[in-house]
Amino acid sequence: MSERVAVIGAGPAGIAAARYLKGQGFAPVLFEAHDAPGGQWNRENPKSGVWPGMRTNTARMVTKLSDADYPAGTALFPRNGEVLAMLQTVAERFGLLDDARFGAEVTGLARGGAGWRLTWRDGQGEHAESFPRAVVATGRFNRPWAPEMPGLESFSGTLGVRHSFDYQGPEAWRGKRVVIAGGATSAVEIASDLAMAGAAGVHVAQRRQRYVIPKIVAGVPIEYLGLTLRAARAAETAPPDRLAADRDRFIKEIGGNPAAYGCPPADPDVEKAGVTGCPYYLDLVAEDRIAVHPWIARVEGRRVIFADGGHVEADGILMATGFRLSLPFLSDEIARTVRLSPTDMELAEFTLHPDLPGLAFLGLWPQFGPYMVALEQQARFVAYAWGGAIAMPDATKLRAALRPLSATGVPGGGHQAHVMALHFARLAGVAPPETLARRPVLDRSPVTGETFRVAGPNADPGAETRLRRDFDLFAPADASAGPAGLPRRDGSDAA
Structure with a gap:
């Protein structure tokens, strides 16, 4: 029988985690407080800040998971409902909703049994169950915050x-x-x-x-x-x-x-x-x-x-003053271990803690730019490490990598989307090797989910073709770039 994994949250991070965990032979169980998947992208979800007319502020190729595409004719910046449909397509394609628990508000996560004891509340009352592993994928942007102002x-x-x-x-x-x-x-x-x-x-x-x-x-x-593979590698x-x-x-x-x-x-x-x-x-x-x-x-x-x-x-x-981390269901012991605060927490590689084996956190770092590509690679890192496709970092390495989410620890600094995605891809063993990375269609394209499906586990023969479709339409003719990988409009390499 497959080892069961509790995945808390059925938004992009939870769907990506469940998809790759299932691919590694696990039996993921999604827990979602709302009655349908999509997380923030489901505007009927009370924990969604999406308004009816909202479009994405990032282009379609970086605002999706690599197992689904937008239908022909979708605008460069999709409507929020189109993003939701893309996420639902992935969830349905991989059967991730078959065992999902919807309308299930998680009220507690603590050590228990042989792993992690989850408690939740639904229309039938209170429930509890233990799982060998658990993934926290509830998102960073669901607890609005506002400063005090006189009067x-x-x-x-x-x-x-x-x-x-x-x-x-x-x-x-x-x-x-x-x-x-x-x-x-x-x-x-x-x-x-x-x-x-x-x-x-x-x-x-x-x-x-x-x-x-x-x-x-x-x-x-x-x-x-500015968000190309070339730029990320140079950074x-x-x-x-x-x-x-x-x-x-x-x-x-x-x-x-x-x-x-x-x-x-x-x-x-x-x-x-x-x-x-x-x-x-x-x-x-x-x-x-x-x-x-x-x-x-x-x-x-x-x-x-x-x-x-x-x-x-x-x-x-x-x-419009931002959000605070909201993980109220974590036990006091877990919260102390990860040094949880309203603005930060401490993890190794933004994901794991050496003192909490079998527990992972996805998508909680503060990023500049679209999250989905980096989320997918982070999910692959966890699934492949737990499933044995790559070596699991030992406790010594994880302890050495511990740092607040607000501190990058990533070459190139910042929490820029393309740099973070490449970082997680390297951890997951899916970054394109040098011979592929230098091909113009990869080198000069934005870092997308397809970028990391051309090699390694779950390689997709059609990934490069999908990259080329947009590359032929959008790639600028001037491909020159400075050492940091950012394009120079004049074609020079001068400082």
């Missing part, structure tokens, strides 16, 4: 104070004045949505100005400009100062100077300023359809007062 509780606008997690589209905000607190992706995308859909006034309050990059440049998705060996300088140049070149659009000046150091992505935001600021302010100093009734003394009378406040 916020006094806000009297008709739309009240809400978190961006609860945003359901622009309808309720048409003809209204809104203040959005935050400057990262959710803030700028919702601000753009509201400004283009009839809000009477859109005001963004931020602690610092980030650089804002588009989704596509001259017909080329940014994934083909492993580039000197840190050169890597930072190349990234700084790249971001400023494709995103421009935010101050030129009417935003406050950004820190000259991109690493300090931060980066976010949105194709409309800067143009809308330049058209005076979005007003940008410093952080909120206090709230007095409907009046929102900013740190520079300026103020607006608002109908609603949206807090």
Whole structure:
């Protein structure tokens, strides 16, 4: 009888984990609090922050698992329902839903029996069962967080104070004045949505100005400009100062100077300023359809007062201020072992702990860029190590690799999507060998799930063909790149 594995969460991470665990001879059992799979991408899920009209902000080839594709005619940036359908296709193709427990809210995970004792609650009551192994795949973005602000509780606008997690589209905000607190992706995308859909006034309050990059440049998705396999491989060996300088140049070149659009000046150091992505935001600021302010100093009734003394009378406040790690079901012992906090935890390779054999955590690190490709390779690392397809790192190696999720420990620094995906692929033994990696179709394509299906366990003969389909359409003619792997628009290799 196959060894059973409890997989907590049926979103992208849980589906990827179950798919590869099953391929290694395990019997994964998905536990999902909602009544259907998809996680964040199922907008009917109470723990989903997806709104009905939301599209992906990353291109389709990096926003999927490698066992499924989007139907012909799918836009470059798919609708959220199309992403959900892709995930469901994978789950159904591999029979992952046959033994799944839906409507099952996990209430506890602790050592028990010969492995891990899981408790959960469903419509029939409380249940408990022990499993030799368990995977925590509940996601990082389901516990909204907002900082305290003087007077916020006094806000009297008709739309009240809400978190961006609860945003359901622009309808309720048409003809209204809104203040959005935050400057990262959710803030700028919702601000753009509201400004283009009839809000009477859109005001963004931020602690610092980030650089804002588009989704596509001259017909080329940014994934083909900066998130390629070449860039990821080069990041492993580039000197840190050169890597930072190349990234700084790249971001400023494709995103421009935010101050030129009417935003406050950004820190000259991109690493300090931060980066976010949105194709409309800067143009809308330049058209005076979005007003940008410093952080909120206090709230007095409907009046929102900013740190520079300026103020607006608002109908609603949206807090696009991020999320905190939420793993309330972990036993006190597990939480202490991984040093769990509201913002961090400590694991080896972002995944395992030497003192918790048979327990893995997927998708909980803070990443810049799309998660799915890296999640899939992380799932393969766990499945192959547990199944014997690759050697399981011993406790000594795992202990030496322990570090907070906020610290990368990955060559190239940062938590950039393509670098993280290659890191997990190397751990899983599925990174393309040098002879393949240098082929233009791999070298110059974004790091996708197909990148890591051309060699190693679960190699797919059709993977390179699927890569070429998009490569022939999108790859820029100028393939030159600097030592950090980022493209140089002028074709030079100069600093």
